[in-house]
Amino acid sequence: MTRFLTALAASLIATPALAFPVTVDNCGETLTFDAAPSRMVTQDINISEMAFALGLRDRMVGVSGISGWYKTSPEFEARRGELPELAPKYPTLENLVAASPDLFFAGWYYGMKPGGDVTPDTLAPHGIKTLILTESCIHVDKARPKATLDLLYDDMLRLGRIFGKDSEAETLVAGWKERVAEVRQRIAAADSPRVFLYDSGEDKPFTAGKFAMPTAMIEAAGGQNVSVGMETSWGTTSWEAVAAADPEFIILLDYQDGGGADKLRAFLEAHPVMQHVEAVKSARYLALRYEQITPGPANVDGIEALARAMHPDAF
DSSP states (O other), X not given: OHHHHHHHXXXXXXXXXXXXXXXXXXXXXXXXXXXXXXXXXXXXXXXHHHHHHTTOGGGEEEEESSGGGTOOOHHHHHHHTTOOBSOSSSOOHHHHHHHOOSEEEEEETBEEOTTSSSSHHXXXXXXXXXXXXXXXXXXXXXXOOOOOTHHHHHHHHHHHHHTTOHHHHHHHHHHHHHHHHHHHHHTTTSOOOEEEEEOXXXXXXXXXXXXXXXXXXXXXXXXXXXTTTSSSSEEEOOHHHHHHHOOSEEEEEOOSSSSHHHHHHHHHHHOTTGGGSHHHHTTOEEEEOHHHHSSSTHXXXXXXXXXXXXXXXXX
């Protein structure tokens, strides 16, 4: 950890800007920048945290999609400072154009919907480029591979390249990889419990499938996502399917809405089917926040917390 902090401090010293133009992959297409953006808008707390981690707050003119879903924390609000929230949930084209950004960092179902009002195609005529969160590319490219932690690492490296901060991004990613490697070393001999992530929903549970970040996180923490067979990133399944998989551990999404994870746990413990699965009977739960399970810097905190909760004897 000392080596990582020393390297991080060194990387934050001003370095010469990289030569432009630069080109990055964007859901299988190319996106070129003739200069580093100076007026970025970010969607969602996880994407905003990527920008803050790279020291890009002074290149931002707003955030979007935070308060409408209770996705905030005192720490996030401190980092956000006076940056305005353009829309509490999904922004409209008018919201974004009014802020005059040169870059919108968002994703499919992270601020944009295929065929919707706000897409890269509708923003381009207004001089706004769109950087698409890689996890979300599955919604427009069905040939994507199963989720791995490269969803986080590669997006941070792309962001660093776009803003001429390659060194800083590489240092951040190296530090995250070091922490994940330490977790994997500790749990190398541990069992691999079956894990279910419960986001929301009562008639049908909303959870993480094959292409969502929690699949990669659960595996890094030494578990198996019982919903990995879902050919999507995030979506609904049935309670019967979850119960048949008999999860041994459950992640509860802790939205900051007054009830959060406690409401989800109470629902599961009263559910006629779910109350009989191993995780519920043995009360093996972990509450994680939205930004910990969607691609962003807090993923590494989430992996460490999950590994400790599932494998306490290894820590």
